Amino acid sequence: MLLSVENLTVRIGKVEPLSGLSFTLDRGEILGLVGESGSGKSLTAMAVTGLLPLIGGRISAGSVVFDGTDLAALPEARLRPYRGKRIALVTQNPMTALDPVQRVGDQVDIMARLHLGMDAKAARARTVDLLNRLRIPESRTVCDAYPHQLSGGMKQRIVIAMALAAEPDLIVADEPTTALDVTVQAQIIHILGELVRERGLALMLITHDMGVVAQVCDRVAVLYAGRLAETREAGPLFARPRHPYTRALIDCIPREGMAPGSLTGIPGLVPSVAQYPAGCRFHPRCLHADAACQQVPEARPQADGGSVSCHHPMEADHG
Amino acid sequence: MAEPLIRAEALEKRFQTGGGLLKKPRAMLAVRGVSLSVERGEVAGVVGESGCGKSTLARLILRLIEPTSGRIHFDGQDLTALSNTDLRRQRRRMAMVFQDPYSSLDPRFTVAEVLAEPFRVQREAPPAGRIAALLDQVGLSAKMADSFPHQLSGGQRQRVGIARALAQAPDFIVLDEPTASLDVSIQAQIIALLSELRQRLGLTYLFISHDLGLVRYFCDRVVVMYLGAVVEVLPRADAAPRHPYTRTLMDSTFAPDPRQRKVLRALEGEIPSAFDLPKGCAFAVRCPRASDACRAARPVLEGGEHPVACFHPF
Numbered sequence: 001m002l003l004s005v006e007n008l009t010v011r012i013g014k015v016e017p018l019s020g021l022s023f024t025l026d027r028g029e030i031l032g033l034v035g036e037s038g039s040g041k042s043l044t045a046m047a048v049t050g051l052l053p054l055i056g057g058r059i060s061a062g063s064v065v066f067d068g069t070d071l072a073a074l075p076e077a078r079l080r081p082y083r084g085k086r087i088a089l090v091t092q093n094p095m096t097a098l099d100p101v102q103r104v105g106d107q108v109d110i111m112a113r114l115h116l117g118m119d120a121k122a123a124r125a126r127t128v129d130l131l132n133r134l135r136i137p138e139s140r141t142v143c144d145a146y147p148h149q150l151s152g153g154m155k156q157r158i159v160i161a162m163a164l165a166a167e168p169d170l171i172v173a174d175e176p177t178t179a180l181d182v183t184v185q186a187q188i189i190h191i192l193g194e195l196v197r198e199r200g201l202a203l204m205l206i207t208h209d210m211g212v213v214a215q216v217c218d219r220v221a222v223l224y225a226g227r228l229a230e231t232r233e234a235g236p237l238f239a240r241p242r243h244p245y246t247r248a249l250i251d252c253i254p255r256e257g258m259a260p261g262s263l264t265g266i267p268g269l270v271p272s273v274a275q276y277p278a279g280c281r282f283h284p285r286c287l288h289a290d291a292a293c294q295q296v297p298e299a300r301p302q303a304d305g306g307s308v309s310c311h312h313p314m315e316a317d318h319g
Numbered sequence: 320m321a322e323p324l325i326r327a328e329a330l331e332k333r334f335q336t337g338g339g340l341l342k343k344p345r346a347m348l349a350v351r352g353v354s355l356s357v358e359r360g361e362v363a364g365v366v367g368e369s370g371c372g373k374s375t376l377a378r379l380i381l382r383l384i385e386p387t388s389g390r391i392h393f394d395g396q397d398l399t400a401l402s403n404t405d406l407r408r409q410r411r412r413m414a415m416v417f418q419d420p421y422s423s424l425d426p427r428f429t430v431a432e433v434l435a436e437p438f439r440v441q442r443e444a445p446p447a448g449r450i451a452a453l454l455d456q457v458g459l460s461a462k463m464a465d466s467f468p469h470q471l472s473g474g475q476r477q478r479v480g481i482a483r484a485l486a487q488a489p490d491f492i493v494l495d496e497p498t499a500s501l502d503v504s505i506q507a508q509i510i511a512l513l514s515e516l517r518q519r520l521g522l523t524y525l526f527i528s529h530d531l532g533l534v535r536y537f538c539d540r541v542v543v544m545y546l547g548a549v550v551e552v553l554p555r556a557d558a559a560p561r562h563p564y565t566r567t568l569m570d571s572t573f574a575p576d577p578r579q580r581k582v583l584r585a586l587e588g589e590i591p592s593a594f595d596l597p598k599g600c601a602f603a604v605r606c607p608r609a610s611d612a613c614r615a616a617r618p619v620l621e622g623g624e625h626p627v628a629c630f631h632p633f
Contacts, residue, residue: 182530186570265504
């Protein structure tokens with residue numbers, strides 16, 4: 001297993017926004033990390049990439065074992081060989097991920113020069129090759145452009161090229177297509193999927209859109225208010241969601257032939273960290289909640305793999 | 320057939336940018352000859368990607384910006400011919416909900432002040448109990464009247480935006496991407512609220528979105544725009560698309576079902592610049608069905624019930 005996260009718990013000051021997350025991800029696999037804003041998806045990404053100190057957070061319990069090494073136990077200096085080289089991050093907003101005053105070709109080149117020790121010429125050749133692979137037309141000309149001269153979809157492809165340049169084993173992509181138009185989103189998702197299959201990359205794809213998850217992910221981890229609600233393979237998860245929250249998220253996406261009025265959303269809001277309810281954190285918004293839900297549910301292993309944390313998991317077939 | 324509530328004829332909007340002492344200004348047509356009608360009680364959808372002119376069209380229809388040419392009829396009256404005073408009187412009957420509930424509410428106004436402003440514009444005071452009734456209509460508690468926007472969540476802010484649109488009891492509301500900056504769970508809540516309000520208050524909507532899946536769920540009829548022009552009008556939300564661009568949009572919309580995965584095709588080419596439109600069909604560079612004819616001339620929108628602007632429609 002390339003990445004194995006066990007009981008990951010994160011603290012920022014006095015609060016504990018993430019509690020006891022466990023999931024795995026192997027080479028050639030896409031794991032979808034899904035949930036509403038405030039579920040802790042981006043925090044999970046920061047924990048895996050060792051970026052928590054940036055926001056004053058730390059891993060207070062659990063482990064993040066990457067290729068046999070527990071990153072959670074490493075000091076900052078020893079994390080550096082992993083970040084950018086073996087684990088790359090693609091962020092949501094390509095406008096802020098790129099340096100506005102540097103040509104985009106140079107920004108991709110630097111990754112190979114820094115992490116693979118290539119000289120300028122070899123690095124540029126690699127950059128051009130990468131941009132071609134990402135189907136950027138006139139890649140040599142594009143290398144000389146500044147970010148503001150490129151469209152949003154093009155910029156996001158440059159950010160992906162930067163992530164790929166050092167030949168990482170794992171890419172963590174945090175809402176990589178949320179800021180993009182739908183046709184461009186489809187392209188980027190397609191490209192990411194291809195890269196995973198061709199290069200045996202592992203991809204952790206963070207999104208709030210169950211449509212995107214269904215399109216491309218092999219396995220899914222559903223996060224709610226800092227805890228894992230359900231984690232299973234995509235096929236069974238969508239066919240028979242067992243956690244009511246998973247079901248509710250799926251039902252938020254309009255589908256062909258849906259009856260008018262059947263799209264209702266999830267009542268209420270994700271609670272803020274300071275106001276996490278006791279017991280199952282979803283119970284105030286859950287239609288199936290009863291007295292038992294005052295207790296924290298345990299993660300129950302499922303016959304078809306994965307686990308569900310719910311006192312009243314759903315049985316019925318979906319759609 | 321009764322006169323539609325909204326009838327826009329050959330609307331055009333030209334924007335100029337740049338220009339200076341030595342530099343010639345550049346002009347672009349954000350909206351190119353768009354005609355459309357909205358029947359009473361219907362939800363008409365306008366779908367397209369960023370830069371297709373859908374928000375400009377929304378503003379033109381309410382005459383928030385002046386069209387370069389073309390006419391807009393509202394309930395039989397030509398809005399483009401009205402004086403400012405008469406236009407303001409008509410404005411009570413129409414409203415708009417904006418995309419970004421963060422920037423469309425004044426941060427220094429309380430919710431009550433936000434909701435009182437449409438009355439102030441009409442130089443009157445809100446009737447007693449109206450603010451509380453408006454909040455109730457959009458599912459917010461009357462206690463929120465004294466809150467400031469920063470104390471509300473995104474979904475709550477958008478509910479305030481909807482309440483503000485309802486303030487003067489309009490007939491017609493333009494919804495400009497009202498859910499684009501919200502989580503999918505909140506988006507579904509807002510769509511459910513809008514459906515309920517339409518039925519209860521007999522409203523007519525023009526719903527603008529980039530999400531064809533959502534538009535097909537919510538709207539009775541769908542206008543598809545690409546680079547400033549209408550390329551297709553779906554007479555019913557479930558009609559099979561005829562234009563290759565609408566097909567592309569459909570293929571880019573993912574169902575929450577891994578058994579319905581889309582086979583994605585790499586789209587060739589980039590979207591042309593609106594400053595430099597090609598001579599032929601604007602979609603030709605990206606279109607799998609494009610022929611020489613498509614690059615030579617621009618197809619016009621035609622075809623009765625289900626019009627499409629394409630030389631090779633499905």
